[in-house]
Amino acid sequence: MKSIIITLLMLGSLSLFSQENDSIPRKKVTIPRIVDAPKIDGVLDEASWENAGIATGFVERQPNNGRPIPDSLHTEVRIIYDDLGIYFGATMNDPQPDKIMKELTERDQIGADDFFFILLNGYNDRQQSMQFIVTAAGVQYDAKMTNMREDSSWNAVWYSAVKINETNWVAEIFIPYSELRFPKKNVQLWGLQMEREFRREGTRYSWSPINNAKGSFSIYDGEIYGIENIQTPTRLSFQPYVSSYVNNYDGKTHVNFNGGMDLKYGINDAFTLDMVLIPDFGQTKFDETVLNLSAFEVQYNEQRQFFTEGTELFSIGNLFYSRRIGGYPSGRALTGENEIVTFNPTTVDLINALKVSGRTDKGLGIGFFNAITEKTYAEIENTQTGDTRKTVVEPFTNYNILVLDQRFGDNSSVSLVNTNTTRADGFRDANATGLYTQLTNKSNTWNLRASAEGSWVMNDETKFGMEGQAGIAKISGKHRVQAGLDFRTKDYDINDLGYSGQTNYMRYMSYYGYRLLQPKGFLNNMFLNFNLNHLRRLEPDLYSNVVFNFNSSFTTTNFHNFGGGFETTPLGTKDIYEPRFHGWHVDIPTYYNTWLWFDTDYRKKFNLSMVADWYKFDEKGRGTLNINFRPNYRVSDKFKLNFQTSMNLSDKEIGFVNYTANEIIMGRRNRNTVVNSLGGNYIFNNKIALNLAFRHYYSEVEYSGFFELQENGSLLPEPGHSNTYDTTYNSWNIDLRFSWWFAPGSQISILYRNAMDSYLQEARQPLNQNFNYLFDQPQVNNLSVRITYFLDYNRLKTWFKSNDQDGPLQRNNMGRLN
Incomplete structure (x- = not known):
């Protein structure tokens, strides 16, 4: 079958x-080679920009897909290149430049910001691109993109500056060839896409028109002509680091020092070697630990x-x-x-x-x-x-x-x-x-x-x-x-x-979806999704469940987002995983799950997200309520606070407890979990940031009865089983981090961390007793400092030459970057 x-x-x-390819016209721009490089300062006043290739005629991508950009937002991008890299100078008109949204964030984050976006594809195959974004606040964001999979953890070293003027804002960008990938050919032909985010009105405009009705946006790249006889640079960089940690735990203090290096080497024009020598991962973010009662x-x-x-x-x-x-x-x-x-x-x-x-x-x-x-x-x-x-x-x-x-x-x-x-x-x-x-x-x-x-x-x-x-x-x-x-x-x-x-299953899946592709009435977009899935155990064959799911999302013209859905297992479930033994299952009655959610306008200083999710089972008193509440407040373009609380209240659920030589013990339990998180960012400028992350996780489990699982999935009461499985678990984490990108690719990071947890075989503790017990546990207090410095081989060469020996291109490019 x-x-x-x-x-x-x-x-x-x-x-x-076997259908024929649609004729998708590709926009083109031809760019000239320059001798004197411009200064990267957000001011396009050098002679080198005068004969630049010009890309204009931007088109709205969303929400009104295909509409030409209004004259009041006219956008023009000048593009030039030299022996070391490619330059972009984007001038973006704005009738109200004092209202340009320019929230400061850390690198590789975008907040309530206008931004300018570049997608470069050195192989012009519409599938692999390098992404470079600079916000109106001057913050850089970069990523690798392959067939719509975005890897934002990739960090390149490139240069940018922005300037807000009386009628527009300007983004000036220099991307060295060392950060790009392209074939070794005398004549280059690259794919190019550029976009502008106009956050105040919630619109985005692309240089090469994109059809939102089908395909990924990478297939709509335009093309760059004119790049010839450039040399693939030696792609070799080092990132040495030194770090020190002061750890205090349970009254004992330890100090250690570390040093090491990361290395990147371009083996050829296409392939890169990344190596970590003497690793140090002491400044990674804390894990959001949970009390895990599942089978996985x-x-x-x-x-x-x-x-x-x-x-x-x-x-x-x-x-x-x-x-x-x-x-x-x-x-x-x-x-x-x-x-x-x-x-x-x-x-x-x-x-x-x-x-x-x-x-x-x-x-x-x-x-x-x-x-x-x-x-x-x-x-x-x-x-x-x-x-x-x-x-x-x-x-x-x-x-x-x-x-x-x-x-x-x-x-x-x-x-x-x-x-x-x-x-x-x-x-x-x-x-x-x-x-x-x-x-x-x-x-x-x-x-x-x-x-x-x-x-x-x-x-x-x-x-x-x-x-x-x-x-x-x-x-x-x-x-x-x-x-x-x-x-x-x-x-x-x-x-x-x-x-x-999960293993040992066969699953059949079907889906129908309807989407609104252009704004209509009070809606910018709408997504309606219907799913029908059937799960079976493979060995031995056994029906597990049929799940029907409907979910929806809507965005209004005022950029409020809301939605909801419904899910049910009309024939109940034979849970093949909770018993933890092959060949066994436990019967779960039919459930009906409904949920609602909304997000207020993200452009406002205050926005709120909320989710309410309710499960009701065909069993008296059995159900689960989930509530998630997240307010965010942008105090200023530098200071932002966010808080999140989530609650999971589960009554009379059935779960695995223990097993003996000849029986599997299941328990009926009430489980309450509350998680509170607080985050705060103070961004001094586009290179210096202070961040706070706090999380307290609390979960209690109280058992009210125990059962012996039968081979047919039913439960036989076992009143003699002792109640020693009640649990209260707490996890507490605080991270306070100071980061300073003091040079391209180079960073000083200072981190203070406080962490503790507690595990108690009791439930229904008074709040003050719970916290007293938590704070009586040994605490981790950690202070660390890490300094990394980026060294590029091509720049290192210039350090060992006098200015008289430097070529004009080396002096003009490397010496004029801000």
Whole structure:
């Protein structure tokens, strides 16, 4: 049956993928080469700008797609180039320049800002671009974009300045060739898109017109002509760092000093080597820990910059969960008679890591990643003799990933991903391989996707598992549809370098969506989505559930956003995961879930977001209420505060408790969780910032009854089971960070951190007692300073030459950048 469905999906789509390509005219601009470089100061008064190539005729992208830009907002961009890079000078008219929105933020963040946006594609393939944004406040934002996947963790070193005048604002930008990727050819032809955000009215304008009805906006790039005989620069940079940490925990203080370096080297015009030598990740953001009662581990976000930057290739297929590297040890400390574990590490030290990635002018992306972690020990003490010993809980381990990603057409690709984990000392090894394809027809109206993955875990014996999916989707117009299926076998396991989550299922999915593509009445846009999914257990076959979901979102012409939805499992659910044992399930009654949400106008100084989400089960007294409330206040363009509180109140839920030799114990419980977060930013200028992040997480669980799970999914009361599972958990975190980008790519960061948590086997504590117990726990107080400095090889060369020996281009470009 599965093979028939897949075959029908693929055969039925063949005619769709033979349509002719729409004629999409591409805008063009020809730019001249200059000798004397302009000063990057936001003033376009140098002679070099006089004969620049001019790009104008911007068109509204949203909300009124396709409407010409009004004369009052006339936008003109001058573009020139020289031996070192490309220059943009954008003049953007505004009839009320005193009202230009220019909130200061940290680098790589955009607040309530007008901004100017550049998308450069050195291979002109409409699939891989470098993105550069400068806001009206002078803040830089950059990212890599591949087929609409944006990697904003990528940081380039480029130069910009803005100036607000009486009738307009100007953005002047210089992007060195060292930050771009392009083929080694005498005559270059690059893809180009530029956009202007007019935040006051909530409109965005693009240079090359974009059709919002279909396709990704990258396929609407224009083109740059005129760039000839430029030399690909040596792309070699170093980022040495020094850091110091003062740690105080439970009355004990430790001080340490670290030093190391990150290295980037352009192997050729397409490929880059990134390497971290002597890693230091001590200033990463805290994890938002939770009390986890589910059948699956919590998947936390990656906070380490090396593992977030330039990883767009390695994220294909979701086989890579970088927190595995340097995370919790894979082994455990085994104790003998009269022995206890006195030290059990929760992390593993990283020795070094490197990645090589890039894409050829034929559209082939190649990525290679490798990391090595240190041998890690737990300490065990004999309580009678006092003797101590160490035992290995993680040996020397090598992690590597290989990715091949061939892009073709405007939005199509075939990808191969392989991940491998090799451990010494007889610990388990693992491998996973995936093959993925995405095919979009020439007119960008239909998309076909398919993938297959295999996992191999080698311990005492080899365990093999599979995952696969196939689907087809209409991706254009007001009416959109999608159908597909995916499955995972019982032994699918990528948890050595990935994250598996649910396994042993077959899922059938269908979707219909309606969207408003142009403003109508009081609405700027509208999205209506209907989903119908069916889940089954694979081995042994068992119905699990049918889920119907409707969700919606609306944006008004005043830029208020609201929506809601409804979801139900009309036939109930046979939960195959909560029992934690293969072949078992627990019956969950039908639920009805409804929710509402709204966001007020984000352009205002005060805006508010709120969500209310209610589950009601076909069982007396059983339900869940979720409320999320988030007010934000922009005190000034420099100072911003935000607060968030969320509550989850769950009554009479059923969950796994324990198991004995011959029975699975389930419990009926009430669970209340409250999370409060406070954030504040004071931005001194576009290079210096002070940030506060506070979070308190509180969760209590109180059990009211216990049951023995039966093989048919029902529950048999077990009144004799003792109540020792009530829980109260608190987590408290404060981060106060000062950051100063004192030079391009160079930063001083000072961080103060306070953290504590408490775990108590009681519930229904009075509020004051709960906080007293929390603050009686040992606290982490940490003060750290880290200094990084960016060194570019091309600039280092000039340091060893006198001014008389410097060429005019070196002096004019490097010496005139603000």
